[in-house]
Amino acid sequence: MDLSNIKMVVTDMDGTLLNSKHEVSDQFFELFYKLNQRGIRFVAASGRQYHSMADKLEVIKDDVIFIAENGALVKRKDEELSSTPLNQEVKSELLAVVDQIDNAHVMLCGKYTSYFDGNSKQFLNQLKEYYSAYQIVEDYQKVTDEIVKIAVYHATSAEDYIYPKVSYLEDKLKVKVSGRNWVDFNHVNAHKGNALQKVMDQYNIKPDQLLVFGDYYNDLEMLQLSDYSFAMANAHPNIKRVANFETTSNDDFGVERVLEKLL
Template structure:
């Protein structure tokens, strides 16, 4: 099984998947290697990026809050509804922080400028603009908090007290994500390994940010991108080229060459 994060990993800086990857995917499929896209992105956004192969892969969305295969939901971790109002009040009172309430099929964005909504729509292409909590109509899987400069320095210190009752993770330079305590990509990957009867020694993982740490620990072949956060490089066993230099594809080429020998 090959598992890769999306932003900063499989996607280049323009948020695109290379045509080379789609070519290599045919070989993975031929070799009977299961491909899993594991991202902080919502399900519908990952599907947009991997449209040509969406029926042949497993999607782990919202940092492990949702696992979907062929439109069948295998796992869904919703935030406890009894805590939502309290969380809503907390995150909407943080200065220079823009909360997005993520559900399976859409995002609910609290008042934001057109420029910001344009930025968000790269990740959350299906959204509703809201003015109050009552307008959120679906189960919330994750709250994503966006900061215009640095989420790790500016947002994380103000919400880290929510741990360990909730999972609070810096998932990108601009993003901090809040979800149920059990929600992370590692638990999602462990769930899939059990379901598919695939061991960690048969698993290869690629990642670049702190929301990838748990899943990197679930694989014998764990790769940090050259552009990865220092925490990721410390945990991963191997390193590959950056996301703009086809780091994932380079390793997959080697994997396919090796598996053809066996």
């Protein structure tokens, strides 16, 4: 495996760059500075909101390209590179469907803040890890902010209890099981693959110059863009089938081990 031509590194966050405690390792930051010195660009791509991603990467955020909300928002420094909001009618239809699912909790995700109805304190404690900027509202239908993603949480299994009841919406929305507890809904054109392709075009990056890491379904399209796509050892089995390579788990420095080889 020859990584000598790599000019851009892209990594998912939860389950990939972040360990199980939602931490970025000190080792990664040391490697990042070496990548930066070599002119290798770094892209963080997540289902998280921009502010949550920036908080995790605070010390390097000015040198990071952020693909947030599964690709619905792309930002670098103070520049918004692209935004792909949901259609209002589709948003209303989805909220009505999710309202009928037992134990499902909803977040409306604007570009820079999110909205929660406050009905579950347990869910509120969960979302604080992923959404550092949020507001509690009484009625989702009255939220006038531009919504780029709707995230739905199930404490047991989103893939088993939410996805089967909403999969029929895939002709209208990008529906992604983004983790054990989450299903994310974006505009059909808003996914990490489309967002990353825009970044690649801007910086003239080819598939053999791109190194990508991921672990779950919302990473699928961006993994397919790279000749050097890596699934984590903890990745969903279907992601391992798509990726060209595999590394160790997020708790065993899977990203860092490959970056060491790159450097």
